[in-house]
Amino acid sequence: MVTEGELPARRQWRLSANLPAFLLTVARAVVLRCCLDVILIISLPVLCLFVCFPRGRRWGMGPAPDRGLARAGAGLARALACPHRPRRRLPIGPLVAGQQRRRRRRGSAVAMSARTLPLLFLNLGGEMLYILDQRLRAQSIPGEKARKVMNDIITTMFNKKFMEELFKPQELYSKKALRTVYDRLAHASIMRLNQASMDKLYDLMTMAFKYQVLLCPRPKDILLVTFNHLDAIKDFIRDSPGILNQVDETFRQLIETYSCLSAGEFQLIRQTLLIFFQDMHIRVSIFLKDKVQNSNGRFVLPISGPVPWGTEVPGLIRIFNHNGDEVKRTEFTTDGNYVTPQREGSFDLYGDRVLKLGTNMYSVSRPVETHMSDSSKNLASRAKENIVPNPLAKEELNFLARLLGGLEIKEPGGSETGFRLNLFTTDEEEEYAQVLLGWGVCCSAMWTALETKVGP
């Protein structure tokens, strides 16, 4: 017979024997439940993304072009021997990348030439050098120091390995990749540009070249525009035979690659460039002033002047009979006022290019910037009468002024002497700069954000 005293002891023994197993079971259940919860928390948002943004069908096209372009851009950066690779924003997940791929593919549905990149790079590089040269002269940087900056950039630009990579048949880089290349190029010298200055420089370069491509009389004249840029670059480095040799080598490669192309192939190159620049309507002060750009950002297309070489002046109709003899001539008139061209530009290593597109439009000194420190009062009052203040320019200048305020001057060490370029020295000048819609002012402001440290 079980007594009351004995039962509790047996119960106690059974409980104490099962306790570790029981605790183990409970622990296992808790851990399992936690794991399930964690998995659920992570997978639900991912599942939602899959549901909301399904991947699109691909119509049998090859790998997404932008991956190849990013690779090419990285390849170029390596050839430039840059310390930093072009920064790429990594996709957060496969769907976001798929979305981005779809967005970028939109632009490549038309025929594109695979020989466009050298022309794009060399012409934009040429424009960049024109702007930098003008700023160095306007700010009265000592000749030797200015030449060093220009030489360094030109040496990097015409680097042999870089040129080899450039001339390989390939599609154009994306705008971002190309911008990165120029970022690296601009920093190949001792010059430093902050983000805002680089943006301004790039805008000026691209709009200038867009203008040149648009107004090219014949598709083949794009080559003449490129030759104009190279002629000017050769002039910048005329005292350095080593770099001159590099540039001449590139010149010869251009002649070899492009001389044999037909007009149709040049037109395809031109169309590829125009697609690259499509929908860019940044207003450039120098173009607005010269009346080659409208206030809506579109370029003025003249309907007068010489016709392209190989084209007849419009107006004549000739009728032939079945024997091939001319039997009738009639004329018609239009609003255009065209004349016959004088001569064709030269496509040789040296020669008169005839075409003015691609020459240095900044080489004519502008009274706005050169006389700014002397007669700013007079110019300011005249400027107020003649020029409509542009609120956008005012914002740009305010932004640049704020950047100036945040800049530190790095003290040069040892025997090096550095100096700082400063635009806004007086209240009067600041007021003048805010009123005037001047390219020179924009660029001067850009340059004050530069930290140019040059050696003795």
Added chain:
Amino acid sequence: WCVLPSRVLLVLTSQKGIQMYESDGSIMVYWHALDVTEHPPAQAVFARGIAAAGGRFICVGTSSGLVLVFDIPPKGTNITVSEVLEQHHDAITDIAAELGQAPDGAGDLVTADDAGTLCIWSTGEEFTLLSKIPAFGCCCASVKLWNGIVAAGYGNGQIRLYEVATGLLRAEVNAHARWIYALDLAPQTGKLLSGAEDSFVHVWKLSRNPDTDDVEIEHCHAECVTDTQVCGARFCDPEGNSFAVTGYDLSEIYCYGRA
């Protein structure tokens, strides 16, 4: 748009290939990938020039100079490449089918290429080359065919009219100061529309002198689309009383009509 007697198809060309859709754009009925290996490595690969011909064919040109002829069934997706025309050595720029009434024995399809060579074909189960008009040194960017007359627009701004039957030049017009991008023809009246990079759009009238059988062309109207390089121009009606124009960097389509 390719208008065939049995159906209307939307044909699109791109760097990768040719796509054909139903007329409402809802279903893709055919996809043809371009063969990259046919081209040398530095050359661009694309398809350009589309025309409906012979009542049941659609012809599409390629950058290698080949013209693909697709046999289109009245319904369904069973589209096949029935023939490949290999007369051109340069990239095809444009293809045009006869819009009016071709004289007996004359061709009803013309193909043009980058070099400026024009080929005239007769369509059917097998396409036959009837004549080849040699280039004169300029790219032929656009071509139209009407009543046995080929109207060709060239990169140097000239419009030339050729007799289809003989291949001879019948008229030469110094029409534009820049590259002619677009030509269109109104089949009911013989009006020709030309648009070029010089910002001008011209309307011409084609006709045949019944006595001398000479081809005649007269200028009807000029329109300057200010600060725009005209890339496309089309008549909006078959009589040619109104036309639409597009240009580079332009997000609008401008329509002009007779007052």
